[in-house]
Amino acid sequence: MRQLRYAQAINEGLRQLMADDPDIFVVGEDIRHSLRGLTRGLAAEFGHDRVVDMPISEAAFTGLATGAAMSGMRPVVEYQIGALGFVAFDQLVDQAMKLPYMTGGQCTVPVTYIFPASGFRSGLAGQHSDQLYPYLMHAGMKVVIPSNAGDAKGLLVAAIRSDDPVAYFAPAALLAARGPVPEDLVEVPLGKGAVVREGSSVTVIAVGHLVAETLRVAADLEAEGISLHVYDPRTLLPLDLEGLEAAVRKTGRVVVFDDSNLICGFAGEVAALIAEHWFDALKGPVKRIGRATVPVPFSPFLDKAIVPTGETLKQVVLSMAHSASLGAVA
């Protein structure tokens, strides 16, 4: 299969979807010139009525998408910086997310919110680096976070075609990553995880760009006789419970590896689910790796102390191996 970069896969998906469905339009900031690369060339192809640069009014253009969706359109909202979702928070969680329920099912709000370049990039400091998905999941919003170029396109198709609001996170660390991408619009369904690597010693449930990090660590650990089973949930809400259970049962030793803040974060939710439902499968406590709960510090020296990396994972797996003599078992 031909290879595309992750951002190109999103771009291609958007182009094909917009060509298919005239009700789809994109709003955001600097999207005609495509600062983030996701909408590159789309303004020229579809016009400024469908690729719309908005004033810096995140709350208002988020609400505009809600009203447009309620009246028959299928808007896509791009937040140039992930944290801009905070500025639009009422419109996201108290309006778009609640209106279908609060009206007793009288309306749908089919909006896709794309958070490109979400997460940590060195040197961008405290207000440009957060992962917002735990906040949105807490409100019940569907969340996808593709870990590779192929899923980036496939999950975009599912998100935009969904009649629910869906938050789509495209981690900064992945935008340039290459991978095989189908030429057609092939949907990766919401709520379906994927086993990325078969293994037998420890299961790593890895999110977004940390899937690729985990695969690198897995290759290193293989040499030490530790075999990682790597599971990518792909959709964080709704979670693929069957896929998750199978991944847990595969080894009975679990690390959840996520880039959002550890406290009340995705890793905690998964750890709690495992403890509640599949305790019998566990051979030891579920380990969580997430971010330290501080703003990301500016200094490239300090950020390593708070943002999870492959090195963090390696240390955690090695300590589990040490206490369980995993190397010998594997």
Next chain:
Amino acid sequence: MPGLQGRQLLDAYRAMVRIRLFEERVRDRVNANDIPGVCHEYIGQEAVAVGVCTALRESDVITSTHRGHGHVIAKGGATNRMMAELYGRVDGYNRGKGGSMHIADVSLGIYGANGIVGAGLPIAAGAAWTSKRKGTGVVAVPFFGDGASNQGVVHETMNMAAIFKLPMVFVCENNLYAISASFREMSSVEHVHTRAAAYGMHGEAVDGMDVEAVHEAASRLVERARRGDGPSLLECKTYRLVGHFTAEQALGLSYRPKEEVAEWTKRDPLLVGEASLLRQGVASAEDLEQVRAEVAAEIDAATEFAQASAWPPFDEALAHMYADATAARPMRGW
């Protein structure tokens, strides 16, 4: 632009009476703990909702506020389904899941009352966006109060509507108080409509106690929006003749001078409407009495309908969270 003529004026009066009697009944039933929670009565502002909505088509879209019953009734909402919603019953517009602050009939273009001050404006802008793109001629009208005029998203939306020339009429109901905070203290300018100038938008004020005046102004601005001449801001000078909400009397707040309330009470929109109907010879005092009696019977029937309606089934609590088969996350497990 012709104003409300003959029968139309009598219908407008009937709609105002419907709002008034609905709200009086709601207040009684809330204070009798028959209707749960609190409600924000629209009493005193009837001429605004009715004056504006009589200038709209059924396909036009409105967004409403926490004080929303009047808008819903004026846009054609059925009082029995509204009352059932306030009672939290399954026959309510929202199947009992919205209540007073979220009551909606999307099929009538009512995109919901809203519990967050100012939040309906961008949603209305979205409906206007669809109208413009699809060429449907729909005009979107967000109602908001003087309190909301200080909310950031209100200004963001006005700017956005102006730059995209969206078919909208922003209707500000300036009733002079955001709960207990007076507009004079909280606004840097004396009139909300002058803020329209900041967005290169037409703005004007109208006597919000006079349904004919409101209708005339709204009709002009709605037609202007429908023609493609862009959005405008209509400030309706009005007053709530009661407290902020049903519980206020019990709280004994006194942030409004008695003389001020008395002065505005003389301009009760129902009195203004009645005087005009009689003066124009459209209706006699007996006709008006008959309208009031008919509406009172309707409100009685609406109340009985609501009281007789079943509670929503228990599994309704997790329904409608998602458009597809995705299950909502329950209270425990999953």
